[in-house]
Amino acid sequence: MPRYELALILKQMQRPETAAVLRRTVETLMERGALVRDLENLGERQLPYRMTKHNQRHSRGTYFLVDFYAAPSMLAGLLDHLHRDVDVVRPTVLKKDAQVPNSNCCGPQK
Amino acid sequence: MLCLRELQRWKPVLCRYGNTGVRSFAAAAGEAGRTEDGLVNMENPYREPQKGCVLCDVTVDFKNIQLLSQFISPHTGRIYGRHITGLCGRKQKEVSKAIKKAQSMGFMSVTHKNPQFMKDPNVCGIKHLD
Numbered sequence: 001m002p003r004y005e006l007a008l009i010l011k012q013m014q015r016p017e018t019a020a021v022l023r024r025t026v027e028t029l030m031e032r033g034a035l036v037r038d039l040e041n042l043g044e045r046q047l048p049y050r051m052t053k054h055n056q057r058h059s060r061g062t063y064f065l066v067d068f069y070a071a072p073s074m075l076a077g078l079l080d081h082l083h084r085d086v087d088v089v090r091p092t093v094l095k096k097d098a099q100v101p102n103s104n105c106c107g108p109q110k
Numbered sequence: 111m112l113c114l115r116e117l118q119r120w121k122p123v124l125c126r127y128g129n130t131g132v133r134s135f136a137a138a139a140g141e142a143g144r145t146e147d148g149l150v151n152m153e154n155p156y157r158e159p160q161k162g163c164v165l166c167d168v169t170v171d172f173k174n175i176q177l178l179s180q181f182i183s184p185h186t187g188r189i190y191g192r193h194i195t196g197l198c199g200r201k202q203k204e205v206s207k208a209i210k211k212a213q214s215m216g217f218m219s220v221t222h223k224n225p226q227f228m229k230d231p232n233v234c235g236i237k238h239l240d
Contacts, residue, residue, distance in 0.1 A: 099169070
């Protein structure tokens, strides 16, 4: 199965609520047959620009990164679900490509 | 016919550099890679090692906004061109793509540079007036 990365920006909330949102997001992923590999917290920081979502203006948010394996057919449904979630400010799913080796980059050959 | 005779007259002048005849060609090429004129075939000993761009061994990621912010203007947030950053073709494309990705995903600002990164060292060859 191809490997994807979900960059999730959550609304500024208390810790138990953030945990609850993450829990239900991962459960949604698993229900749709995804295999969650890794969940990283990139910290709570000020957003680079103010984002409006669900009739709310957000200026601070928490960034999370979810690595998972999934079938490509379920991505559309997943994104639709995430957009409808009130606590999620911006969900983005990216494909994770295998790293191209830097051996033939310009520069001194080691 | 006449011109042939004249060419033969000029032959010793034109062929100053030793044995230049079809007969001696095979013999000359045989010994230690020397050309007919006596020059040795070798790689340029004064050749400098190929210089790489600044990001030669660095992986470019959309999450690393500090690195990406070094290649945008602090005033307008515009991405610098290749003639300013000095990056090779591949890396310039990677940086450009990563910046656009980060901007659309809500990691990096579009119109300005994050004030936290204003004090970073200047990698690009651009000097601002202020």
